[in-house]
Amino acid sequence: MAPRTRTSTPTRSDVVLSQIRSDVLNGRLAPGSKLGFVDLGGRYAVSTGVLREVLPRLVEQGLATSEAQLGFRVIDVSVDRLSHLTDARVAIETLVTRRAVEQGDVSWEAEVVARHHALTRVTDSGSGDIQEEWLAAHELFHIAVLRGCSNDYLVDTASRLRSISEVYRCWSRPEHDRTHRDIAQEHHDIMDAAIGRDADRAVELTETHIRRTTELLVAARSDEELAAGRPG
Incomplete structure (x- = not known):
């Protein structure tokens, strides 16, 4: 967690x-x-x-x-494990996100905005590789959203699944992720929906964000295995 x-x-x-x-x-x-x-x-x-x-x-x-x-x-990684992890994350994280949007107070809103701002400052650094500073800021932003939920057991479970998912970022080329999506806009939209108290929109965006990451990681992994002459 x-x-x-x-x-x-x-x-x-x-x-x-x-x-x-x-x-x-x-x-x-x-x-x-x-x-x-x-x-x-x-x-x-x-x-x-x-x-x-x-x-x-x-x-x-x-x-x-x-x-x-x-x-x-x-922990070991595989496409099957990632698929199961993704389904678990969608089930838990969307539930926690909905509760966070419904239950979060003004201090929670301020923290979400602050963490998003910190993430954009790192994202705009222009580096070609995913930096440790970005990984940390990325995690803190998403956890800030989840912290609006008053049920700590749910929040900790969602946070633990997020931690596991981060291992997969080292599993394939990070360039594939950034080349095929506007991840900064995805984060901005999640923040807007959260502090705008649009729970349905926040849940939809969260699920799309999680599943898109999985799809790109699997695609990048398959490309690497084909390039190396290994079966996918």
């Missing part, structure tokens, strides 16, 4: 979790790869004790798995 805002100084565990999370979401730790204590300890200059605290939190966020005798691994 997505981390909530902290007011205290981050602990060593918080810092390491953020580093591992970033490496998973950006593909530096590949889907399905083993998260061994020795390798991670050297990579992040951290003790096994800290890793024993951090890795279960990564599992809670849906970015890793843990099995007896096999240890921890980055």
